[in-house]
Amino acid sequence: MSKTHYEFKPFNLGRTVIWSLFAIVLLVMPLIFTGGLAQTMLSQMGIAIIVCLSYNILLGQGGMLSFGHAVYSGLGSFLAIHTLNMVSKGNLPIPVSLIPIVGGFSAVLVAVALGWVTTKKSGTPFAMITLGIGELVWAMSLMFPGFFGGEGGVSGNRVAGAKTLGITFGPQIQLYYLIAIYTFVCTALMFAFTRTPLGRMLNAVRDNPERVEFVGYDTQKVRYFAFIVAAFFAGISGGLAALNFEIVTSEVVSGYRSGAYLLFTFLGGATFFFGPIIGAVLMVLAFVLLSEFTKAWLLYLGLVFTIMVAFAPGGVASLIMMNLRVASFGYLRKLWVSYLALAITGLVALLGASVMIEMVYHLQLNVALGSEMKFLGMTLDSKGVNSWFGALFVMLTGLGLFEVCRRQFVIEWGNIQIDIEREIKRRETL
């Protein structure tokens, strides 16, 4: 029997292995990282994975660049926290573990209402409409303090309702496992969605809408249904976030939140299904750890994002897959010296640049504490010529050597790609 569609080989072979590994990772992570910070971060990662994957239904699979995805995750959060408060008062006999699904369905309702207008167009007009609707909802969240809680937000208590099997969701670890189950199920469902006829048509609408119309499909309907599906999963993640933080402020529907989803989904890689998972992990790491480590983290984030757009528009996932391809033909051994050289020179350049950025931030923000500052164990004088000259020298040396290594690497990489093409041709003739 011939295959009806192309399938990527390693995935087909090891699909069971990969999904079991994913489940095991979700199960085992809190046993390895047992600290309180680690547990909250893992919970946030699970939530972020669902929302980034749901965003990628729009961006990666549908080619729809949305600037208002936080509307759906955020309104899901609000409806979920109000439901939770009703459960706490004893007005609703819903178990707490099902509240994220309430969030999901409320996001679906919002998407059914707003999605028809939104998905009328694709491309740039779509992006602007989502931006406009995002701003609309964000402005409204400040106009209706009764529902959105005004500046202080709406808070709740997740220890409520019936306690099945003695699970109260009071301790973070119990909630983590709830989030882990949701993450696994939602990821599986979203992967299954890419294999449904609707998911396939969505790819077709992304690639060639004109032809899809000739075949007899309504492109707007395909986009509309996909939009609703994406909103459902975004709402689930919003509901989980409401349970996790036990407070929902109007910040969750803001443009910043939508921008963050876009940024990290793209960084992770929108062209592969698993890309947004990487992006989600990076998002939590950046928001929690990087923002602790340096005040300039938004600047670094913007720079990394711009560089990725310019040089690797497929994100981290595409870099991984490119190297997997090289490795599967056994050429990775030839490259590791170049990688090492690139990494070392890149780090040197980064060190110089970051020392300078940190010194500027120090001058701007903490100058009252004196001009001396500590960075990575070094003591720097942000007003001294030595520190500035040293940092500049380190950065320029790093940049120069990096450029030399990069040129060498580009040549090597090109040769290897030619070899691989040849190898593929040779195997075809066998």
Add this chain to the structure above:
Amino acid sequence: MEFFIISLLNGLSYGLLLFMLSSGLTLIFSMMGVLNFAHASFYMLGAYFAFAITEVVGFWPALFVAPIIVGLLGAAFEKYGLRRVHKFGHVPELLITFGLSFIILELVQLVWGTSSVDYRVPAALDGPLFTLFGTQFPMYRGFMMLVALVMLLAIWLLLTRTRIGLVIQAALTHPATVEALGHNVPRVFMLVFGGGCALAGLAGVIGGNAFVTEPGMAGTVGSIIFVVVVVGGMGSLSGAFLASVLIGVIQTFAVGVDASILGGARMLGLQITPQTFGYALWSLKVSQVAPILPYLFLVLILIFRPKGLLGAREG
């Protein structure tokens, strides 16, 4: 009457400022198909550069120098950033300008701090232009309108009466033919992008001291000018003009009106009490709704006239 005329003048001056921003945005969009997400960031840069230059040499040199610097930065970004991702398609082009808006915001906060800077109206323009029904109309508002109108005239003359304008117009619709005739179309793109950014910078110079010069200024005006471009019709300059003035006037009027549906219902003899369903909605004042009016307008336009007020094509 007093409220009406003063609001109309204020609305007009705000609308003209919006047009200075949206004209560049819509020119860039119709030519390159790129929605410049960082356009409002260039507006902010204009205001901050003007502030810095004013401190050294005064306002009048800043009025000319700051837009030129912003324009050069814009042209450089087009050449080294945007042109590189052009081959990947429109989404990466939009994303790189999105990334740029992040970087500019952070850099501005880095150099000038997170609070507002003291960028003031020059002494020569500080004072009332005329007094109407006992209310003074500030001279600086008049100056803003004058600059915007002069710029509007200059753009119109440039696009219709000069050789470079003809090339730009031709490159809008038939870039391949223009290239075949021996014109350097990428350079025209760079010029248009730089010019659009310079216009945004100019708007920043005259808008920064009329309003507040702070890191949030790009965000507040940024989404409004996108609304203007969509409402006016993607890529239509005259549509952008109409939409800017319309939105400027509507928003200015709405801020000043203190009525609500509740009040209207009372006049008709209907009683709406806090127990009535949807009380929060009925009791909203028009002035409270003012911030969302442009977006509401956007959604309505998209439903009833998807190509915009004066647009020729659909998206």
